[in-house]
Amino acid sequence: MSYLDLLVEKQIQEAQLDGKFDNLPGAGQRLILDDDSQVPDELRMSYRILKMTGFLPEPLQIRKDALTIAKLISHATDSDTRKGYATQLEYLKLKLQNCGLSTDFLDDYDYGEEIKGRLLKHDRL
Numbered sequence: 001m002s003y004l005d006l007l008v009e010k011q012i013q014e015a016q017l018d019g020k021f022d023n024l025p026g027a028g029q030r031l032i033l034d035d036d037s038q039v040p041d042e043l044r045m046s047y048r049i050l051k052m053t054g055f056l057p058e059p060l061q062i063r064k065d066a067l068t069i070a071k072l073i074s075h076a077t078d079s080d081t082r083k084g085y086a087t088q089l090e091y092l093k094l095k096l097q098n099c100g101l102s103t104d105f106l107d108d109y110d111y112g113e114e115i116k117g118r119l120l121k122h123d124r125l
Helices: 003-018 041-052 058-075 079-098 104-124
Strands: none
Touching: 058 079, 058 104
């Protein structure tokens, strides 16, 4: 241990003995830590910086975009708008499959769209 590490450790121990850590917010609660154990050590810091700036890897950004478009489809009232979104969604599904990711999470939206279509037809009668 370096001199600086020893100095910091000594100050932390003194603060513990003085009770300076006793009534801190969140005391006794579990820490919420990001699990980055699968990230190589040499990449860990750069991954954290990217995460803090809101960057997503391309496959995850595509997944996020697909969920957004699926939500837009479920809220669209115009059939032409739904068709346009559906075309975009199919394109994103292909990109996800090319990345090796499943698109099963989007199947729920298709079922909801079918129900919505039936309800809209029923309302027009």
